[in-house]
Amino acid sequence: xxxxxxxxxxxxxxxxxxxxxxxxxxxxxxxxxxxxxxxxxxxxxxxxxxxxxxxxxxxxxxxxxxxxxxxxxxxxxxxxxxxxxxxxxxxxxxxxxxxxxxxxxxxxxxxxxxxxxxxxxxxxxxxxxxxxxxxxxxxxxxxxxxxxxxxxxxxxxxxxxxxxxxxxxxxxxxxxxxxxxxxxxxxxxxxxxxxxxxxxxxxxxxxxxxxxxxxxxxxxxxxxxxxxxxxxxxxxxxxxxxxxxxxxxxxxxxxxxxxxxxxxxxxxxxxxxxxxxxxxxxxxxxxxxxxx
Amino acid sequence: xxxxxxxxxxxxxxxxxxxxxxxxxxxxxxxxxxxxxxxxxxxxxxxxxxxxxxxxxxxxxxxxxxxxxxxxxxxxxxxxxxxxxxxxxxxxxxxxxxxxxxxxxxxxxxxxxxxxxxxxxxxxxxxxxxxxxxxxxxxxxxxxxxxxxxxxxxxxxxxxxxxxxxxxxxxxxxxxxxxxxxxxxxxxxxxxxxxxxxxxxxxxxxxxxxxxxxxxxxxxxxxxxxxxxxxxxxxxxxxxxxxxxxxxxxxxxxxxxxxxxxxxxxxxxxxxxxxxxxxxxxxxxxxxxxxx
Numbered sequence: 001x002x003x004x005x006x007x008x009x010x011x012x013x014x015x016x017x018x019x020x021x022x023x024x025x026x027x028x029x030x031x032x033x034x035x036x037x038x039x040x041x042x043x044x045x046x047x048x049x050x051x052x053x054x055x056x057x058x059x060x061x062x063x064x065x066x067x068x069x070x071x072x073x074x075x076x077x078x079x080x081x082x083x084x085x086x087x088x089x090x091x092x093x094x095x096x097x098x099x100x101x102x103x104x105x106x107x108x109x110x111x112x113x114x115x116x117x118x119x120x121x122x123x124x125x126x127x128x129x130x131x132x133x134x135x136x137x138x139x140x141x142x143x144x145x146x147x148x149x150x151x152x153x154x155x156x157x158x159x160x161x162x163x164x165x166x167x168x169x170x171x172x173x174x175x176x177x178x179x180x181x182x183x184x185x186x187x188x189x190x191x192x193x194x195x196x197x198x199x200x201x202x203x204x205x206x207x208x209x210x211x212x213x214x215x216x217x218x219x220x221x222x223x224x225x226x227x228x229x230x231x232x233x234x235x236x237x238x239x240x241x242x243x244x245x246x247x248x249x250x251x252x253x254x255x256x257x258x259x260x261x262x263x264x265x266x267x268x269x270x271x272x273x274x275x276x277x278x279x280x281x282x283x284x285x286x287x288x289x290x291x292x
Numbered sequence: 293x294x295x296x297x298x299x300x301x302x303x304x305x306x307x308x309x310x311x312x313x314x315x316x317x318x319x320x321x322x323x324x325x326x327x328x329x330x331x332x333x334x335x336x337x338x339x340x341x342x343x344x345x346x347x348x349x350x351x352x353x354x355x356x357x358x359x360x361x362x363x364x365x366x367x368x369x370x371x372x373x374x375x376x377x378x379x380x381x382x383x384x385x386x387x388x389x390x391x392x393x394x395x396x397x398x399x400x401x402x403x404x405x406x407x408x409x410x411x412x413x414x415x416x417x418x419x420x421x422x423x424x425x426x427x428x429x430x431x432x433x434x435x436x437x438x439x440x441x442x443x444x445x446x447x448x449x450x451x452x453x454x455x456x457x458x459x460x461x462x463x464x465x466x467x468x469x470x471x472x473x474x475x476x477x478x479x480x481x482x483x484x485x486x487x488x489x490x491x492x493x494x495x496x497x498x499x500x501x502x503x504x505x506x507x508x509x510x511x512x513x514x515x516x517x518x519x520x521x522x523x524x525x526x527x528x529x530x531x532x533x534x535x536x537x538x539x540x541x542x543x544x545x546x547x548x549x550x551x552x553x554x555x556x557x558x559x560x561x562x563x564x565x566x567x568x569x570x571x572x573x574x575x576x577x578x579x580x581x582x583x584x
Contacts, residue, residue, distance in 0.1 A: 031449050036473075037457045040449055091415060096407035115388035116460050119411065123383060124449040126415065130422045131444030134437045144437040145426045152423030157323050157332055157416040165329045168408055181328075 009282040015058065021071075022057040023049070025079045029132050043113045043121040044128075047090050048083065051104045055224075055283075056190060057082040059217060060198035062283070067209035068274035069202020073137070077147060077197040080133035084155050085190060087125035088164070090118055097168060098243075126155075139203045147197055154193035159185050171244040179246050188221030204274075212269050219266030220284055226259040227290050263288045301574040307350065313363075314349040315341070317371045321424050335405045335413040336420075339382050340375065343396045347516075347575075348482060349374040351509065352490035354575070359501035360566035361494020365429070369439060369489040372425035376447050377482060379417035380456070382410055389460060390535075418447075431495045439489055446485035451477050463536040471538050480513030496566075504561050511558030512576055518551040519582050555580045 026048050031041040057078035064074035071078075093100040093108040094115065101111045110118035133151060134144055153159060163186025170178045195217035199210040229245040230252060246255050263284050270277040318340050323333040349370035356366035363370075385392040385400040386407060393403045402410035425443060426436055445451060455478025462470045487509035491502045521537040522544060538547050555576050562569040 035450065037454055037461070039461075040454060040457045044449060087415075091411055094408075094411060096411060116386075117457065119383055119386060119388060120453050120457055122415070123379075123418065124453045126418055127444050127448035127453070130440055131448060134440035134444065136437075138433060138437065141430060141433045142436075144434075144440070145428075145430065148422055148426035148436070148440055152419050152426065156419035156423060157336060158327065161412050161416045161419070162329055162332060165332045165409065165412055169329070169331075 009278045011279070011282040011286055014279055014282075015053075018058045018061060018071075019054045021061070021075075022054045022078060022082060025075055026082060029079050029083065029128060039113060039117055040120065040124060043109050043117050044124055046106070046112065047109050047121055047125065048086050050106045052082075052086075054082060056085050056194040059191060059220075059280070059283070060194040062279045063195040063198030063213045063217070064202035064204075066213060066270065066273045066275045066277045066280055067199035067202045067204030069199075069204065073139075073202040074198040076132050076136040077151075077201045078194075080129040080151060081190065081194045081197060083125050083129035083132060084151065087122040087129065088155075088160060090122035090125065092164065094118060097164075133197075136201050143200065143203075146200055150196055150200065151193055154189045154196075159189040159193075163187070163189065167244050172242045174244050174248050176249045179244070179249055182244055183222050183225045183246070184218075187225040188218050191217040191221030191224065209273060212271075212273055215269035216266045216280060216284075219262040219269065220287065223259040223262040223266065223284070224287055226255050226262070227287060230255055230259075231290060259288060301570045303571070303574040303578055306571055306574075307345075310350045310353060310363075311346045313353070313367075314346045314370060314374060317367055318374060321371050321375065321420060331405060331409055332412065332416060335401050335409050336416055338398070338404065339401050339413055339417060340378050342398045344374075344378075346374060348377050348486040351483065351512075351572070351575070352486040354571045355487040355490030355505045355509075356494035356496075358505060358562065358565045358567045358569045358572055359491035359494045359496030361491075361496065365431075365494040366490040368424050368428040369443075369493045370486075372421040372443060373482065373486045373489060375417050375421035375424060376443065379414040379421065380447075380452055382414035382417065384456065386410060389456075425489075428493050435492065435495075438492055442488055442492065443485055446481045446488075451481040451485075455479070455481065459536050464534045466536050466540050468541045471536070471541055474536055475514050475517045475538070476510075479517040480510050483509040483513030483516070501565060504563075504565055507561035508558045508572060508576075511554040511561065512579065515551040515554040515558065515576070516579055518547050518554070519579060522547055522551075523582060551580060 030045050030048060033041055035041040060074050060078035060081050061071040064071055090109045092098050093103060094110055100108050102108065109121050130148060133147055136144055136147055138144055163182045166178055167182045167186055192214050195213040196210055199213045204210050226246055229247055233247050267281050267284050270280055322337050322340060325333055327333040352366050352370035352373050353363040356363055382401045384390050385395060386402055392400050394400065401413050422440060425439055428436055428439055430436055455474045458470055459474045459478055484506050487505040488502055491505045496502050518538055521539055524537065525539050559573050559576050562572055
């Protein structure tokens with residue numbers, strides 16, 4: 001990992017700034033509190049505005065810059081990616097899925113508003129993601145069409161939802177092939193879409209920007225999920241249903257090595273991009289250091 | 293209702309032809325049966341290919357023609373509207389909503405594949421709707437962006453989902469205001485989107501085509517829902533949870549008059565459209581004659 005600039009990149013300040021920007025855009029995209037029915041507007045706001053690292057939208061904005069454009073180009077795409085991610089969390093928390101009552105220290109949507117409202121809140125957040133994405137300014141004819149197709153492909157039956165189906169089915173006893181499938185689709189596909197959408201919205205070229213950022217995000221998504229499994233194991237969560245973990249098919253040392261190697265490859269993929277890559281490289285290092 | 297052509301329009305043959313076209317496009321849009329995970333591909337096919345009148349996509353195609361374009365212009369939009377409608381049915385049937393075990397004589401998705409898969413199947417059908425819609429050929433820059441925004445606005449937290457939230461909350465004891473709200477959003481908003489999307493995809497002008505077709509579809513959507521309530525009352529369904537009905541706030545005669553008057557106004561709105569309106573007028577008459 002020899003990509004670190006001589007002057008260390010001020011990642012914490014960068015992330016705090018970007019998080020604030022993302023949250024302003026999320027807030028503005030949501031139905032006003034007085035919208036009818038009030039319970040739906042309230043549940044959507046609860047789901048979206050209850051914290052989170054905003055990692056995916058920050059990746060989307062940073063990818064736009066790395067592709068040679070500006071973060072402003074990707075602001076609708078970043079908002080859409082986070083709305084999409086939030087809808088998956090609301091539905092994953094449902095009693096028929098993970099049955100989680102708390103997320104980030106707050107009651108989950110179904111715990112607070114009931115199951116029916118939680119299903120509909122997730123549905124409405126997915127719809128809103130595509131509505132916001134379609135407001136991206138079109139630098140070229142076909143940009144919005146491509147953004148919508150890319151996000152839908154990543155989020156749909158061949159992407160995130162495929163990953164979630166297999167996660168539920170094999171959580172208790174995964175094989176290595178299941179781990180690879182779930183990590184790819186449930187996690188890496190949306191990381192990859194975040195970076196691809198940012199690059200496309202910024203007018204990035206496929207060869208020099210979109211594909212490189214996709215390789216970066218793919219590796220990062222896998223590494224993120226491996227690190228998550230290592231952290232979950234350290235916390236030794238005793239309660240709840242068993243969660244799919246790569247530690248079911250490999251020892252912790254092997255998982256650490258896997259995450260390190262994927263992160264190094266991801267950072268290598270940033271070579272040759274036309275814009276600023278220091279934030280993405282620093283972010284990749286930071287995600288990894290959570291386990292070091 | 294003096295719009296009927298001298299030669300009566302052959303509606304049955306028209307509907308059968310269009311239904312076949314719509315189902316071919318739906319079939320082609322779905323994941324192949326061998327797609328992994330197989331249970332998701334199978335559940336999506338079960339939900340989409342288990343029959344139905346295909347009324348909304350047929351309206352979309354007919355609207356494209358009434359706006360002066362061809363049905364082919366609107367084929368992605370029509371497919372998207374039906375996928376969107378199907379996702380709402382899959383989620384409405386869930387145990388936490390209407391808890392229906394049968395739809396069109398077949399087990400519902402949750403009854404056959406379990407609740408978790410049903411939630412994810414509905415999610416994937418919504419995603420697919422936007423993916424297919426984004427494949428609409430762009431006659432003008434911004435067409436796809438507008439189509440996505442229009443469908444999302446109709447389907448989202450200010451449209452169909454708002455209607456469904458209020459339907460669930462007030463099914464047992466609706467007021468007239470609730471009836472108007474639910475009929476508008478749960479039913480008419482998607483009828484309206486079907487016609488608007490068809491007209492926009494066909495390059496229709498806002499004043500002369502899109503808005504007129506929207507007025508037609510709005511009236512038709514209300515009339516359709518009133519007729520549905522009248523038919524449900526005739527069938528005297530004894531089982532199941534109470535369903536929201538306009539007959540809770542008006543006698544059957546008043547409901548029939550309301551449906552007749554809305555249909556007449558809807559057909560009037562077709563005046564002055566640049567293309568063929570006979571199928572839409574005939575369809576409006578047919579929906580009404582179900583109660584005469």
